[in-house]
Structures are given as C-alpha cells and as structure tokens.
Amino acid sequence: MKATQYRIGDMMTCAIANMLQDGETVFHGVSSHLPMVAMALAQNMHAPHLVHLNIPGGMNPSSIKKAAYSSAGSDLLASAEAYFPLEQVFDLSMRGKLDVAFLGGVQFDLYGNVNASVIGDYHQPKVRLPGGAGSAVLIPTAKKAIIWRTKHDKRTFVEKVDFVTTRGNLWKIVTPLCIFENRGGKLHLDSIHPTSSLEEVKENTGFELLYDEVKYTQPPTETELSILKKIDPFDYRSLEF
Structure with a gap:
C-alpha cells in the first residue's frame, strides 16, 4: 500500500490498535480521540472482548460516532453497557487490574520520564502545563502505559x-515518525513509520537512539481503513494534527 493512501493519523491509530489484545481492560482520558478510535478499531478487528473504560464512566460505549469534542462527554455513558466511574478506574489500576492506560x-x-508540569525552572517556568492529573497515578500502576504524541521534535x-x-x-x-518501546528502563526505537526514515527520527530526537535493528511499522490495511471510516466518520482521530 502506498504511503499516499493513508494519513499519519491513520497510521498512528492503526499502530495503537494493533498493540491492544483481546480481553484487555483499557482506559483513555480527556482529549484522547486518537486512542479512543484505536480502541474501537481493535474491538472491531481482533479484540472483540476488549473492555473500554473512560472518564464519564461508560464501559464499552456502543458508538463513538457522536463523541463529544473532549472525548469525555456524556454520550460515551449514554450508549454504554455499564457504568464504571472514574474513581473505580484508579482503584482498579492500583490493584493491578488495569491492563493499559x-x-x-x-x-x-x-x-x-514524563513531564506534564512545567517548561523551564519549576519555580519560574517559561510555561506552566496542566500537570500530572491521572497520569501521576496511572503510569506507575497500570500494567502498561501507552503515550501518543502528535509532535516529534527535540x-x-x-x-x-x-x-x-x-x-x-x-x-x-507512538509519534508521527516512529514508535519507542521501554526496554530495561530506557526508550528503544521499536519501529519507524513507512512515511519517515531513521535519519528523520535522529534529527528530531534530543537523545541517543537505541535500537538493535531498523524495523518499520506495519502500514494500515484496506480493511482497517474501511472500518475507520465507519466507526469514525467525523475523523476525530485527526483533531490533534
């Protein structure tokens, strides 16, 4: 499949969906449209028993076609199989029962290390960021934390x-250029997207790239792209780009 037949948002969404396994319990937070769509794609492809949790508390919403802009609207609860409130998500994670966040x-x-607090000195920052919120609890306690970022630069x-x-x-x-994997406490280059190159990743990364071999991310299939059009007709997966 040629790179021109899909966009980087499609690439990232499909790559994330393929990381999820059937039967896993998975949570996404606010402003998380891309992983929200990836979770729905996984449920429609290879993981029909994946359990979708979110901030409004709607477990396994039947549709994300009218999901609110925040990816945390009441519509995710209205079409859900059951109610699983946010405080229970934290409890679930701290008990070691949340597979992916x-x-x-x-x-x-x-x-x-993840910074979501300040740019510059903490006491006199250039930019003050939203802070840790749920990530300060969930990254240390969930079995696996997946981060997506639509910018990749130094x-x-x-x-x-x-x-x-x-x-x-x-x-x-997961970034627009590649996928990093934490191995032994350090980020290793897991795969490069077909739309990028090793040189581009090196030029846009501020630390030394660690890798055993250069691998490329599997591009979206025609089936995946077809399902994406059905489950995400308003293209929420592209909102951050």
Whole structure:
C-alpha cells in the first residue's frame, strides 16, 4: 500500500490498535480521540472482548460516532453497557487490574520520564502545563502505559526533562515518525513509520537512539481503513494534527 493512501493519523491509530489484545481492560482520558478510535478499531478487528473504560464512566460505549469534542462527554455513558466511574478506574489500576492506560505528556527523555508540569525552572517556568492529573497515578500502576504524541521534535524528546511529573510502567510512545518501546528502563526505537526514515527520527530526537535493528511499522490495511471510516466518520482521530 502506498504511503499516499493513508494519513499519519491513520497510521498512528492503526499502530495503537494493533498493540491492544483481546480481553484487555483499557482506559483513555480527556482529549484522547486518537486512542479512543484505536480502541474501537481493535474491538472491531481482533479484540472483540476488549473492555473500554473512560472518564464519564461508560464501559464499552456502543458508538463513538457522536463523541463529544473532549472525548469525555456524556454520550460515551449514554450508549454504554455499564457504568464504571472514574474513581473505580484508579482503584482498579492500583490493584493491578488495569491492563493499559492511554496518557499524555509534553517532554520525554531516554529513561522514560514524563513531564506534564512545567517548561523551564519549576519555580519560574517559561510555561506552566496542566500537570500530572491521572497520569501521576496511572503510569506507575497500570500494567502498561501507552503515550501518543502528535509532535516529534527535540523539544519533546529531550536529553533531560525539565520536571519529572511521573514515571513507571511506560511501555510505548507512538509519534508521527516512529514508535519507542521501554526496554530495561530506557526508550528503544521499536519501529519507524513507512512515511519517515531513521535519519528523520535522529534529527528530531534530543537523545541517543537505541535500537538493535531498523524495523518499520506495519502500514494500515484496506480493511482497517474501511472500518475507520465507519466507526469514525467525523475523523476525530485527526483533531490533534
């Protein structure tokens, strides 16, 4: 399949969906349209028994076609199989029962530290960010944390984060250029998207790239793209780009 037949948002969504396994319990938070669509894609492809949890508390909503802009609207509850409130998600994670949590951040370093608090000095920051919120609890306690970021540059992937908001069970980071995987406490280059190159990833990463071999992410299939059009007709997966 040629790269021109899909967009990078499609690439990232399908890559994330393929990380999810049937029967896993998976949570996404606010402003999380891309992983929300990826979860629905996985349910429609290879993981029909995946359990979808979200901030409104709607377990396994039957449709995301009218999902609110925040990806945390009441519509996710209205079409749900059951009610599972947010406080129970934290409890579930701390008991070791949450398989995957989708979370965000602004800065990341080689050691998987996540900064979502400040840019610059903590006491006199250049930019004050939203803070850890749920990620400070879920990244250390969920079995696997997956982070997605629609920007990949040296301001995002830095040698040392300005502030450590959280660290823990960070598993993978998906960007428009590649996928990083945490191995032995360090981020390794897991795969490069077919739309990018090793040189481009190196030029836009502020720490040394670790990898055993150069691998490429599987591009979206025609079936995946067809299902995406059905489950995400308003193209929520592209909102962050």
